[in-house]
Amino acid sequence: MKISEVAERSGLSISTIRYYEKSGLCPEVRRGTDGQRRFSATEAEWFSLLASLRATGMSLSDMRAFANLYASGHETVPQRKAALLAHRENLDGRQAELDRCRVILDRKLQTYDEVLENRK
Amino acid sequence: MKISEVAERSGLSISTIRYYEKSGLCPEVRRGTDGQRRFSATEAEWFSLLASLRATGMSLSDMRAFANLYASGHETVPQRKAALLAHRENLDGRQAELDRCRVILDRKLQTYDEVLENRK
DNA sequence: CCTTGACCTAAACTAGCTTCAGGCCGGTAT
DNA sequence: ATACCGGCCTGAAGCTAGTTTAGGTCAAGG
Secondary structure, eight states, rough: OOOHHHHHHHHHOOHHHHHHHHHHOOOOOOOTSSSSBBBOHHHHHHHHHHHHHHHHHHHHHHHHHHHHHHHHGGGHHHHHHHHHHHHHHHHHHHHHHHOOOOHHHHHHHHHHHHHHHHHH | HHHHHHHHHOOOOOHEEEHHHTTTSSSSOOOOOOOBBOHHHHHHHHHHHHHHHHHHTTTHHHHHHHHHHHHHGGGEEEEEEHHHHHHHHHHHHHHHHHHHHHHHHHHHHHHHHOOOOOOO
């Protein structure tokens, strides 16, 4: 699979995929005779997972740690699970904060409505 | 009010507040005889609003546009309302995407559980 | 044969901060 | 008086997570 397809499937941009590889978020990708990257289905899925982690606010260095666990084989599954659980708690926190901010914005919108009502 | 109190109330860091002022996200702040910034309660609240906008993903340049409307007086209330409404729709989208990612992470956690179950 | 399009690299640029180096001011302890 | 301290000031450099740019290779199609 070529890089463009991985980009399409994962939602990452082509440059981000190259950047992630260079940053050590995956083992070096094999190349075809033309020098272009050829991804396996498994590698493509890995990038999709990275996309979800990143979208939910995991830092590149935490992602690198996760990738290293992944690269070290099956015995690291418990650590990976722990990392993901911790990350999900984080996500909970950020979602709650977004909700709090949303309430503030809604209140602001309401005061705008009142202002407009009074000046009518 | 001093900058540290504004920081505490808004949740922004002191350097972020200075950076925001320099970036034109508020009119220049008055100074005391000692050369330090003195904020009014209204200015402090403005920074809290900026914090909510930023936390929900508004870019600095959109915030600048919003600040300029604010600085141009009452007749811009309709535009400000429109801007906030648009931003809230954005927020809806991002919250939905976070939920989608959360499902993906939960599925991954589940496969980890299955792996651990089978190896037990 | 020549152009087009997808890929390649290294390096510069960007947003949004944070950190650093060096300095001033006002208050307290010596 | 003076020495020191915390909190503030500035401008500049550093950082993260990418994106953009400049310059190049290769295979396919007209």
